[in-house]
Amino acid sequence: MGNTLHSAAPNVQLIVTENTWLEGKAIQQLETTARLPEMVRVVGLPDLHPGRGYPVGAAFFTQSHFYPALIGNDIGCGMALWRTDLTLNKWSLDKLEKRLGSIDAPLEAEDLPDDIPEYFCHSPGTIGGGNHFAELQQLDEIYQPELLETWQLNKQQLLLLVHSGSRGMGQMILEQHVREHGHNGLVASSPQAQNYLQQHQQALDYACFNRQLIAGRMLKRWRANGEHLLDVSHNLLTPCTIGGVDGWLHRKGATPADQGPVIIPGSRGDYSYLVQPLPSEQSLFSLAHGAGRKWMRGECKERLSGRYNAVQLSRTALGSRVICLDKQLIFQEAPEAYKPIDGVMEAMLQAGLIQLVARLKPVLTYKTRGGNE
Ligand SMILES: Nc1nc2c(ncn2[C@@H]2O[C@H](COP(=O)(O)O)[C@@H](O)[C@H]2O)c(=O)[nH]1
């Protein structure tokens, strides 16, 4: 692994190249977090960026204690991918957009299976705000055909990528934890820790189920079929052994490298990559979960409004289309607000953490039909 850097703190490593865009604030947050009691090792991935108190794009390994506040409020947020039988030969972007309509309103009880747990009830079938999205994508470059043959993928068929989390459920769990314990960690063997782990598992299950609801309702609108290919969460806590030590692996915007193929998205105007992880203890069995933000939400409109209006932002340089009637959000989520994905991939390739399988390009990105000045 030729490409990791130790930061000023001995237990902090960064997976970067000399070209990786890293904000000082993110490194500061990483080093502060590395000083928490019982923290053994911390890894900053190439999509590292500042978060609310703790950085995003990082993995943290602790012994005997764990920190729910580090996982944050969107427990179980992740990426799920479907092969569809939609093709651009038969479907124009206009038709795809029109048939989809709005999927902003939660599904009604009669649209949900009867036998689901009662906690599967937080705005079911909705994506949520911020950088959550659902996107049709198309295979653009193939590097390793074997996996694509197994999945029966070809360049004609569109893929559906859904990025969403546990909606209000994760927020509720985090708020309860902070009310009772502040940002302190929990002793892993304590009843309080067991209670958190149970709630955390419910949130992981709900987030995964909700991604299926989202894909299901979209495919239904297009009268299309979908084959589920993968579902990988990037905000989660797992028991893990690192260097012979049993402990707890916190992933905050970090994609597991030990669960098979994963997708690493760029932005609505950049490529996404399907990759085969090469699991490595050195990276705490984790990969970047995206490109990572470059600009703060609050600065995007000011930086971009002289160059583009909201209508122009609904088309991208890759020829794709964006459904986002929220005029603040469409600026906040502009491709320019994110790091270029190729630099992120390069850092992981140089570190020997991934093999590229395919490059995908966006076709139609759904954010919201809700208007907001
Ligand atoms: N293909 C797309 N990728 C996107 C879009 N919006 C954001 N992103 C990428 O996803 C990650 C998710 O970050 P998270 O911290 O919210 O989990 C982000 O870093 C971007 O790289 C999009 O519309 N399409």
Ligand SMILES: [Mn+2]
């Ligand atoms: Mn996420």
